[in-house]
Amino acid sequence: MSTNANLYARFPGQVVAAPPCRMLNANMYGFFVKGDTTKIQTYLDQTLNQVKSATISFKALSAYCMLTFTDIENIKPTGQPYCNQGWFQETDVIIWLPVAQMDGDDIKHIYWYPAFICVNNVYALINGREIWGFNKYLCDYQMPETGAQPNFFNITLDAFKTFSPDTKMSPCELFNVKQVSTQSEKELGGVAELIKEGFEILKDHDDFAHFDLDILKQLLSNLFHPQIDQLLFKQFPDGTATNAVYQAVCHSPSVIQKIHGIKLYFHTFEFTLSQVDMFPLEQMFGIKVGTQTPLLPFNVRFDFNQDEAILIAENK
Template sequence: MTNPYKYCHFLSNPVAKPPCRMINAAMYGFFVSACEQKMQQYVDATLNTVANDSVSFNVLGSVCLLTFTDIEKISSLTPPFSEQGWMQETDIIIWLPVSKVVNGDIAHLYWYPAFISVNNIYALINGREVWGYNKYLCDYDMPTPANKTSRFSISLPCFDVFSANSKLAMHELLSIEQDNINTSENLLDNLALFSKRVADFFDDEVKGVDFSLIKQLFEGVIHPQMDQILFKQFPDGEGTSAVYRSVVHSPSVIKKIHQLKLLTNNFTLDVKSVASFPLHDMFGIQLGSQAVHLPFYINMDFDQLGASQVLPA
C-alpha cells in the first residue's frame, strides 16, 4: 500500500521516530492454557483480513504467553527525538504464537501481541500510531525493586457489562498470586536450556510443526531477537471503512541480558469476566482460578525497531 504523503511531525505532536531503546526491561512471563480455535478466530478477525490466496497466519497450539514488563527507561534513538527525553513504561501483554504460511508451508514464526495495555499516554500514542500496537491504558501491580509485592494484577477503565446504563469505570481484568512465596528460584546460566524447556512444553501442544522451529520461536523471546507481528489499521471518520490496514513486522533486538531465571514458585491466575475485554471469547482463557506454566523472569536491554509491512505485499 503506497502513500504519497509524508508524515507531518508538527509542533505538539507526541509521535516520535523509531527505533527506540529499552533499558532494564524486567519481564515476568507466564504460559497460560487457551483455546486454539478461539485464538485462530481472533487471528482471522485481525491478521487474516489482510491475507491472500497464498499467504495466511495460523496459531500454534493451545497456549498463549502473558507478560508483565517494567521498563526503566525508553527513548528514541533517532534525532531530534533522541534529545527530547525518556520515559518509564510498564506493559502487560498476551502474546499468541503465530506462523506465517506461504503456499501451504510455514515460512516464519512470530509473536503476536494480541492484547496490550500500558501505563502512560505517550507509550500508548506512539505504540498505536507508529507500530500498530492495540494499546490501552491500565493500572497494575507487579514486583519491582521499590515494590516487593508478590501480586500481579491489571485494571482498566472499561465496561464490566454492556448495557445502556453501564458507566465506564475501573475494573480488574486479571490477577496472579504466588501460592508459596518462600520457595527458591532456578537460576539459569544457559539460554539454550530455557528455550529447550519451553519448546519441550510446547511440543505437546503444537502438531505438525518441526521441533526445531518451535525451539527457534522461543529462543527468539530472549536471544537474539523477538519477531513481532502486528495488525495495524485506522478507521475513517464514520468508523466503517479502514483508511489504512496492513500486517507489519517489528523485531525486538536483544542487546544485553542482565538476568534470566525460571521461577519455581506456584502461581495462580484469576481471570475476571469483563465485557470490554472478554479474554475467554478472545483467546479461550478460562474464567476464574487456574494454574500457569513455566513462569520465568528476564531482565534485558533491547531495541524496538520500526515496523515494516508484511501484507499487503
C-alpha cells in the same frame, strides 16, 4: 511503509516520535496461560488474515498464550531530534500469541503476535498505536520490583464491566497472578538454558503445540535469541468506524542488546481472569474466566531496541 505514501505531516506539539527506540533495564515476568486454538484462530482471521494476500496467511500454533508483565525503566528514541527531548518509563502488560506465517501449507516464519497490550502512560500508547500498530490501552497495574519475590501481579482498566444502558465506566480488575506456594528458583546462564529448561517443561503438554517438537523449539528460540520477532496488525478506521482507511500486517523486531539475568521459577502460581464485557478474553483467545495454573513462569532482565515496523502485506 508504503512506497506511494504521502509525507507524514508534523505539527507543533506533535508527540509522535520516530523509531527506533532504545529500552534500558526491562524487567519481564512471563507465564503461559491456556486458551483455545479455535478461538485464537478466529481472532487471527478477524485481524491478521483480514489483510488479503495470494500467498500469505497466518495460523495459530498453540492453545497457550504467553502473558508478560514488563517494567522498562528508561525509553527514548535514538534519532534526531527526538533523542534530545527526554526519556520515559513504561510498563507493558501483554498477551502474546504464537503464530506461523504460512505460504500455502508450509511454515515460512514463526512470530509472536502481541494481540492484547495495556500500558501505563499515554505517550507510549500514542506512539505504539500510531507508528507500529500495537493494540494498546491504558491501565493501572501491580507487579514486583526488580529482585523482589514474584508474589502478585494484576491489571486494572477503566471499562464497562457489564454491557447495559445503565453501566458507567469504572476501574475493573481484568486478571491477576498470585504465587500460592513457594518452591525453588533457578538462575540460568543464558537464553540457551531457558530454551532447554522450557522445552523439558512444555514438551509433555499436548495442547502447547499442534506441530512437531521442532516447532516448539523454534517458538522458545524466538524469545530473546537474538530478538523477539513481533507480528503486528496495523489499521485505522474511517469517520464512521465502519471501514478501514488503512490495513497492514507488519513485523517489528525487539532486538536484544544485553541480557542482565534470567530466572526460572518452580513456585506454583494461579492466574485468575474476571469477566469484563469490554475485554472478553475468553471470546478472544479462549482463556476461561476463573482460575488456572500457568506454565513456565520466568523472569528476564534485558536491554533492547524496538525497530521500525516493516511491511509484510497491506490492503490497497
